[in-house]
Every structure is written in structure tokens, then in C-alpha cells.
Amino acid sequence: MSFSGNEELVCRSLSLPGTSLGSRRWFLARAGIAGLEFVAGPSWAGETVSLPFPSEPRGRPITNAFPEKGSLILQRTRPPLLETPMKVFDDGVLTPNDKFYVRWHWAVIPEAVEVDKFQLAVRGHVGMVLSLSLDEILKMPRVELVAVNQCSGNSRGYFQPRVPGAQWSNGAMGNARWTGVRLKDVLNRAGVKAGASRVRFNGLDTPVVDGAPDFMKSLDIDHALDGEVMIAFAMNGEQLPLLNGFPLRLIVPGWYSTYWVKMLNDIEVLDRPDDSFWMAAAYTIPDTPFANVRPGEVGVKLVPINRMGPRSFVTNIEDGSKIAAGSSVNARGIAFGGDAGVAKVEFSSDAGRTWQPTKLGADFGKYSFRRWEIDFTSVKSGDQTLMVKCTNTDNAVQPEWANWNPSGFMRSVVESVRVTAA
Numbered sequence: 001m002s003f004s005g006n007e008e009l010v011c012r013s014l015s016l017p018g019t020s021l022g023s024r025r026w027f028l029a030r031a032g033i034a035g036l037e038f039v040a041g042p043s044w045a046g047e048t049v050s051l052p053f054p055s056e057p058r059g060r061p062i063t064n065a066f067p068e069k070g071s072l073i074l075q076r077t078r079p080p081l082l083e084t085p086m087k088v089f090d091d092g093v094l095t096p097n098d099k100f101y102v103r104w105h106w107a108v109i110p111e112a113v114e115v116d117k118f119q120l121a122v123r124g125h126v127g128m129v130l131s132l133s134l135d136e137i138l139k140m141p142r143v144e145l146v147a148v149n150q151c152s153g154n155s156r157g158y159f160q161p162r163v164p165g166a167q168w169s170n171g172a173m174g175n176a177r178w179t180g181v182r183l184k185d186v187l188n189r190a191g192v193k194a195g196a197s198r199v200r201f202n203g204l205d206t207p208v209v210d211g212a213p214d215f216m217k218s219l220d221i222d223h224a225l226d227g228e229v230m231i232a233f234a235m236n237g238e239q240l241p242l243l244n245g246f247p248l249r250l251i252v253p254g255w256y257s258t259y260w261v262k263m264l265n266d267i268e269v270l271d272r273p274d275d276s277f278w279m280a281a282a283y284t285i286p287d288t289p290f291a292n293v294r295p296g297e298v299g300v301k302l303v304p305i306n307r308m309g310p311r312s313f314v315t316n317i318e319d320g321s322k323i324a325a326g327s328s329v330n331a332r333g334i335a336f337g338g339d340a341g342v343a344k345v346e347f348s349s350d351a352g353r354t355w356q357p358t359k360l361g362a363d364f365g366k367y368s369f370r371r372w373e374i375d376f377t378s379v380k381s382g383d384q385t386l387m388v389k390c391t392n393t394d395n396a397v398q399p400e401w402a403n404w405n406p407s408g409f410m411r412s413v414v415e416s417v418r419v420t421a422a
Contacts, residue, residue, distance in 0.1 A: 049073055049085065051169040052319040053157045068241040070098040075166050079104035080243060084171035089334050090315035093361070093369045094146070095174035097236055102243045103151050103172060103257070105215045108206045110263065113247055120186075120231075120248060124200075124269035127191030134233070134247060140181040143230055147253040147367035148175045148336045149260055152283060152305050156408035161295050163408040170313060170415070175336070175369040178251045180232035184225045186267070192221070198270045199224040201250050204263035213277035217259045218270065219252065228253055231264060253367040254339030256305055256410075258283050279304055284407075291410045292403035308338035309412045310398050312345055312372070312390035317417055325421040326380045332373040337392030341366035344391050349376040351385035352400060352414070358388075366393065378421040389414040 047062040051073075063074040066082060073083035082102040084095060115134060122130040151172035153165055166172075187199065200218040207214060223229065230251045233240065240246040245262030252259040258278075274280070284302040285291035290309070293300050312335035323329050335345045341363070346355040361371030378384060391397040402413040 047071070051157060053167065053169070054160055055162065066102070066243060068098060069102070069243065070096075072099065072101070073169070073171065075168065078107040079109065081166050082243075083168060084174055086169070086171055086313070086315060086318075088171075089313065089369070090332070093175060093334070093364055093371060094236055095176060097176070097238055097241050097244070100149075100174040100176065100235075100241070100244055101151070101172050103166075104205060104243075104262070106205050106207050106212075108208055109243075110204050111242075113204070113242075113263070115247065118247060118265070120265055120267065122186060122190040122267045122269075124267075125193045125196045125271040126187075126269050127193060128189075130186075130190050132186070137181060137186075137231070137233065137248070140185055142179060143182055144177060144179050145228070145230060145251065145253060145367065146175065146177045146364040147251060148173060148308070148369060149257045150308055150311075152256040152258050152409045153407070155411035158402070158411060159404060159408045160402070161404075163406055165408050175334075176235045177237065178230065178232040178249075179234035179237070180230045180248075180251065182227055183229040183231055183250070183267075184227050186231065187225060187269070190269070192225070192269055193271070195271045196221045196269050197272055198274050200268045200270055200274055200276070201259075201261040201264060202266040202268070203245070203261045204265050215261075215278055216274075216276050217261055218274040218276075218279055219259065221269075254307055256308055258305060283409075285409050286405055290399055290403040290412060291405050293405055295404060295406075305409055308336075309410065310337045310340075310342070310390040310392045310396055311335065311412055311415075312388045312398065313415055314386060314388055314417045317386065317419060319417050319419075321417075321419045323378050323384075323419050323421055325378055327378055328375050329378050330373065330375050331386060331388075332371065333388060334369045335372055335388070335390040336369050337366065337390065337394075338396070339367075340392040340394040340396065342370040342390060343393045343395070345370075345372040346389050346391075347372075347374045347376065348387040349378075349384060351416070352387050355389075378419075381421055384419050384421055386417045386419060387414050 050058045061074045064071045075081035080102045084101045088099045120132045154172035157167035198218045202216045232249050232251045248264040250261040283305045285305045286293045287301040287303045313333045315333040345358045348355050358372040358374040389398045398414045400414045
């Protein structure tokens, strides 16, 4: 995470035409986009994609019907579940805002946010209750961080046996440069009282029916005050898209995106454990290595999902592709270390029998994607299986076997791409 002592420099380097990043004028200049309807009607691009799942249905439509979003894979309309095509990750380390995946829990999402009236509440076990305007937040010291946001159920479509839930391929993730303020600074302004246990976060989205549990997530007080957790108002140098959490989003680097509360408007400091539904019952995982259990296994201790592990992908060669036989072929892709940096990425062109080190690209920080690249020789003819695995700076490495749990969370296996040399 980088901290700037020169706000003018930060604004100049990330400014939009005619505005300064994070100024009131900057927000107002584009606030009108939030008034658009999510989907005026069926407006697909007429294109479909076949995802390499182990079973049907594999086909998904490509949609461009959502405000501020380009062509994305449609997983669900309400609430919006939009997946980033894998080819986007081949274009660079940072995922463009209009191609960044979308995942909401409830379908009742504000279609407009009044910037002048918006307030962020800070309450609970604090010395002073706060109601902060965007102007007040924008005047606080700013921080910047490049970090991966990954859905807990990313790659769920590859779980065998199949499990319920959104059947994501590998594109329920993205990497962005987030700009905002430290959560620690906001909490210190309110004055956290002795005995505080957790900090709970809520957004503007609401349940579809009365009595349904409001979507809230919480962090341990020490985690909330560690100086890395932040409240973002910008993404890749631009205002947050509405569907990615405008005007404020919680950023919890190294942790799954269920904690990255969108449209954040309420922070509550608790002096007790959080027994709310989305912490105590939903988004729990087996307390086992890689959250793995056998199908049908019972009596396993469950804990709230938390840190991400390392993952890596080939981005320039699709599964089922044909490559030139007996020739030098370039393979490249992305890797991330989860809650630690990328130490190394290894590549195999013989289904994991042997491994070679890859060349790593620029380091954008421990929580970011990192590019990797290698040239390999294709076989003279026939099928060939390519594999890639990441080891992080804490020496955690992707397993070569696929984990399984009934929620379809935390897939981390070494991924493979099958090609045919001809």
C-alpha cells in the first residue's frame, strides 16, 4: 500500500478530464450514470460462449446491457452476476472497470445515489457517532493499493460432484488499483472504545422480501485497524462503477470479496461476536486444509471464509486449442498469491510430470495479479496438457488435486489446459 504526503501529486497523476480525482465536482460529473436502469430489456450481444465445464449446461450469453459495463458473460440477471471473459486477463495486470466482474446478493440495488445527500455512518462501540459526507471523506489522507477481488465461488462450475450456486468459470475475479482512505483513520476519528470485538459493514442494497437477512459482513477489530483495510472511492483512476459499489466500497486485501461490501454506508463497531446470518450461517467453510471435505461428510467444524490462497491461469491459450506441432509456443498468464505475494510460477507442458520456472512480470504489490511467461516446445503430434502453479511468499503452493466442499468455495487446484498439436 502506498501513502502520499502530496495530495496534489496524487490528484494530478490520476485526474479525469476537467476534474480532480475525488473532488466533489468529479463525483457530480458522472453521478448521472447511476440513474440508468440496469436492464431496460433483453439486450444481449448475440454472442454466446461455451465454458469448459465438466458437464452441461456449458453455454452462456454475452451481454452488454448493464450500465458502465462492456461485454461480459451473463450468469444471472437479478441480482446481477456478470463474469469477466478469460481473454480480458491476457490484456494486462489491471482489469478494466467496464470488464470487471459483478456479483450481488440481493436484487434490490439503488439505481441512483445522491452524492450531496450520501452519508457514511460510524456508530456502535465508539466514543463519537459519525455521519460523514463524501466531501469529508475526500478530505482525509488518501491511500492506494492494487489488489485482487475474487468471489468465494469463483470456478464453482468445475466442482465435481456439482454443487448448487452460480456456476462461475474462472472469471469471477478482477484486479484493480483502488484509491481511498484507511478504515483505521475513519475508526480512529470515531474513537473505538476498549472492549471492541468486531467491526460490521453494511451497504445500500436491501433484501427482496421482508424478514430476509440484510447483507452484512464483519472483521475482527485488529484486522479492521491494521492499516491495510480501506474504503475506496476510485478504481483504476476512475469513479467506482455503480455495479461495483459506487460511491464507496470496502477493500479487504487478500480476503475473498464477500467482505468487500459495496455501496458502503454503515460501519458498526461491536463489543460482542457477530452472530448475524451472513457471518454465522452463510459463507462458512470446513475448517480443514483447502476447505476440503468428502462429499456427504458430516460433523465437520465450520468457520467463516477468510483468506485467499494462491492461484494461476494460462490466459493466451484456450482449452481445446490447436497449436503447431513440434514448434516453439509462447504461453503466458496471470498468478496471484492470495494473502501474500507471488514467489514463483512454474509451468508444465507434460501434464505435471516436469516443471519449469517462468519469467515473472512487474510486481504491482503483494495483493496484485502478476504476469508470467514461458516458451515451450509442442509435441510432434497429438494431445498435450499444459499446467501452471503458483507458490506465494509464505511458501503456500497450489495443490495438484481439486478441493471440494458443498458450497463450492475456494477452488485452488493447479489448472490445466488441453491442446492438440497438429
